[in-house]
Amino acid sequence: MLQLSPDRTRKILADAAFRELVSGRARLRWGLSILTLLMFFGFIALISTAKAALGASFAGSAMPVGFAIALLMVAAIIAFTGFYVQRSNTRFDELTRLVNQEFGR
Amino acid sequence: MIVRSLLIALCVAFPFAAMAQGTTATRVRGPDWIAIGMFLMIVAVTLVITWRSAGSTGSKAGFYTAGHAITPVQNGLATAGDFLSAAAFLGISALVYANGFDGFIYALGFLTGWPIVLFLMSERMRNLGSYTFADAAAFRLQRTPVRLVAATGSLVVVLFYLIAQLIGAGKVIQLLFGMNYIFAVLGVGVLMILYVIVGGMQATTWVQITKAVLLLCGGTLLALAALWHFDFSLGRLLAAASQVHPKGAAILVPGGLFAEPVSAISLGLALVFGTAGLPHILMRFFTVKDAAAARKSVFYATACVAYFCWIIPVLGFAAAAILMTDPSYFNVAASGQFNKIADLIGGPNMASIHLAHAMGGPLLLGFISAVAFATILAVVAGLTLAGASAVSHDIYGQVLAGGKASEVRELLVSKISAVAIGVVAVLLAYAFENQNVAFMAGLALSVAASCNFPVLAMAMFWRGTTTRGAVAGGLAGLVASVVLVVLSKTVWVAVFGFSTALFPYDNPALFSMPLAFLLVWLFSVTDRSERASCEREAFAAQFIQSEIGTALASKRPALAAAVS
Numbered sequence: 001m002l003q004l005s006p007d008r009t010r011k012i013l014a015d016a017a018f019r020e021l022v023s024g025r026a027r028l029r030w031g032l033s034i035l036t037l038l039m040f041f042g043f044i045a046l047i048s049t050a051k052a053a054l055g056a057s058f059a060g061s062a063m064p065v066g067f068a069i070a071l072l073m074v075a076a077i078i079a080f081t082g083f084y085v086q087r088s089n090t091r092f093d094e095l096t097r098l099v100n101q102e103f104g105r
Numbered sequence: 106m107i108v109r110s111l112l113i114a115l116c117v118a119f120p121f122a123a124m125a126q127g128t129t130a131t132r133v134r135g136p137d138w139i140a141i142g143m144f145l146m147i148v149a150v151t152l153v154i155t156w157r158s159a160g161s162t163g164s165k166a167g168f169y170t171a172g173h174a175i176t177p178v179q180n181g182l183a184t185a186g187d188f189l190s191a192a193a194f195l196g197i198s199a200l201v202y203a204n205g206f207d208g209f210i211y212a213l214g215f216l217t218g219w220p221i222v223l224f225l226m227s228e229r230m231r232n233l234g235s236y237t238f239a240d241a242a243a244f245r246l247q248r249t250p251v252r253l254v255a256a257t258g259s260l261v262v263v264l265f266y267l268i269a270q271l272i273g274a275g276k277v278i279q280l281l282f283g284m285n286y287i288f289a290v291l292g293v294g295v296l297m298i299l300y301v302i303v304g305g306m307q308a309t310t311w312v313q314i315t316k317a318v319l320l321l322c323g324g325t326l327l328a329l330a331a332l333w334h335f336d337f338s339l340g341r342l343l344a345a346a347s348q349v350h351p352k353g354a355a356i357l358v359p360g361g362l363f364a365e366p367v368s369a370i371s372l373g374l375a376l377v378f379g380t381a382g383l384p385h386i387l388m389r390f391f392t393v394k395d396a397a398a399a400r401k402s403v404f405y406a407t408a409c410v411a412y413f414c415w416i417i418p419v420l421g422f423a424a425a426a427i428l429m430t431d432p433s434y435f436n437v438a439a440s441g442q443f444n445k446i447a448d449l450i451g452g453p454n455m456a457s458i459h460l461a462h463a464m465g466g467p468l469l470l471g472f473i474s475a476v477a478f479a480t481i482l483a484v485v486a487g488l489t490l491a492g493a494s495a496v497s498h499d500i501y502g503q504v505l506a507g508g509k510a511s512e513v514r515e516l517l518v519s520k521i522s523a524v525a526i527g528v529v530a531v532l533l534a535y536a537f538e539n540q541n542v543a544f545m546a547g548l549a550l551s552v553a554a555s556c557n558f559p560v561l562a563m564a565m566f567w568r569g570t571t572t573r574g575a576v577a578g579g580l581a582g583l584v585a586s587v588v589l590v591v592l593s594k595t596v597w598v599a600v601f602g603f604s605t606a607l608f609p610y611d612n613p614a615l616f617s618m619p620l621a622f623l624l625v626w627l628f629s630v631t632d633r634s635e636r637a638s639c640e641r642e643a644f645a646a647q648f649i650q651s652e653i654g655t656a657l658a659s660k661r662p663a664l665a666a667a668v669s
Contacts, residue, residue: 009649013648022652028224029225030224032220036221039217040377041373043213044366044369047210055354066206075411081407081408082404084404085400088397088400
């Protein structure tokens with residue numbers, strides 16, 4: 001476990017780079033989580049309200065609309081996770097390094 | 106050395122036992138020698154992996170986490186492997202086969218858990234813990250009570266999941282090789298214990314990677330073969346399936362499973378948040394060197410699981426379109442009638458296996474059966490290791506020995522618990538032979554979503570969480586989810602024989618999970634003790650470490666493990 005004096009803890013918490021890291025990551029983390037959950041539970045809500053519409057054919061093909069939406073949701077989930085990892089690798093890891101350097105750890 | 110000679114003995118003896126069983130029992134389409142050969146090859150490969158990993162289990166870091174030295178790609182594959190159990194591969198394609206589109210939504214629920222694991226769990230877990238998820242939960246809280254709750258939650262989840270997998274394993278092997286159910290379960294049990302006690306996390310990880318690669322290749326091959334039959338047109342495949350399926354075009358529309366909103370949301374919650382509370386999945390984050398690697402490995406795992414989500418409906422619908430027109434895959438009654446779902450030889454769970462036979466004859470059948478078998482072996486090994494580490498690291502090492510247990514003793518306890526868990530699981534799998542597998546797996550996910558996940562999430566994200574709150578919430582979630590399942594139709598009516606269920610829904614998560622969160626909150630805010638205010642104060646240091654990690658952990662994993 002990390003041993004930090006109260007004074008040092010306060011300093012890190014007040015540090016500009018640390019604050020930027022924390023608030024930026026929190027926005028991304030909770031934003032994407034809420035989006036993911038809304039997507040899935042929205043789809044479940046759609047099923048119980050507009051079942052018939054989901055069974056209709058999609059643009060003249062034999063593919064039902066609901067099926068197409070579900071396939072797209074799978075793609076969206078890969079995109080969300082990819083986006084999060086890409087942002088973290090480029091932006092947040094950089095900030096983390098900065099904070100660690102600043103406090104000489 | 107003794108262990109190694111045991112291994113050799115097993116290498117030699119197991120094949121003969123399998124063959125002896127194979128020749129005497131009744132079988133479906135004559136002896137599947139190709140299937141048996143491939144099955145033996147897989148067993149041999151996993152035993153070689155285990156043997157080669159035998160040197161890695163001398164230290165705690167080596168045994169529990171493969172020395173934190175697994176790369177993100179490897180760990181991603183292994184994590185996906187942990188998740189894509191036989192229940193996922195055979196079970197969900199069977200759901201699609203029987204119910205059509207609903208099975209796909211089920212798979213989608215499983216997948217939706219992954220981004221949540223990535224966003225909320227992976228990085229903080231890796232920054233705060235070293236061996237088990239209880240490390241992170243108990244970071245600033247009282248060690249004894251919090252670890253006991255976390256370890257109990259882990260063990261309940263592991264045991265239910267393990268029994269479900271073993272029952273599935275027994276049934277698959279029984280059908281494929283004509284082995285007796287009890288011998289099949291026993292064989293899998295012995296192999297999984299061996300992987301864990303001889304090879305630890307390193308062997309378990311490599312068995313998992315082997316299986317994940319095989320499963321992805323096998324699934325792709327089977328899906329391509331099936332799509333080729335329909336000129337690679339998904340639309341044509343769906344049309345063909347709906348023409349021959351007894352439910353007709355209804356299989357293209359969401360129906361029964363998700364029709365009723367309360368049950369649907371409850372099931373959805375268990376699927377989504379259960380994943381974020383599965384101990385064997387959470388444990389995988391400690392096998393990589395730092396939080397960045399944990400995050401990357403979840404991305405690779407998500408990509409694999411998502412890819413599989415695309416494949417599984419293809420397999421299910423293709424099995425319906427192709428098998429349902431061919432009576433040779435069914436138990437046909439004397440009258441020539443058969444039920445296109447229930448009478449499939451070996452039950453609907455065998456849909457993908459039969460599809461393999463229809464697409465590529467005995468060769469593909471052998472390959473896909475062997476893949477299914479490898480899937481089972483790998484998942485049960487991962488579960489056993491997670492259960493054993495909950496007993497040895499959390500209960501023995503941290504609670505009973507107060508964190509002062511010697512490494513050698515803790516490892517010994519761990520190996521003994523792996524054997525004990527294996528024996529208990531085999532006995533229970535024998536006792537519950539005819540229990541519904543999906544129900545057991547569902548119960549495991551509900552407990553994970555109602556006990557492990559709330560405790561962990563609140564301890565990591567909410568400053569106000571105190572020991573009292575975490576313990577009250579965790580226990581309430583655990584008890585509520587188990588009791589509500591017992592009172593629901595699946596147990597109260599089907600097992601105990603009462604006429605109506607006391608709890609009207611199949612899945613408890615919608616009620617037990619919010620209850621757990623509520624009680625964590627309630628018992629924390631009302632906690633006015635000295636200790637509680639210290640714990641709230643300690644959140645700042647935990648928060649810093651959870652965000653930026655320890656410099657030690659990112660540079661020298663072995664050292665970090667030694668000091669933590």
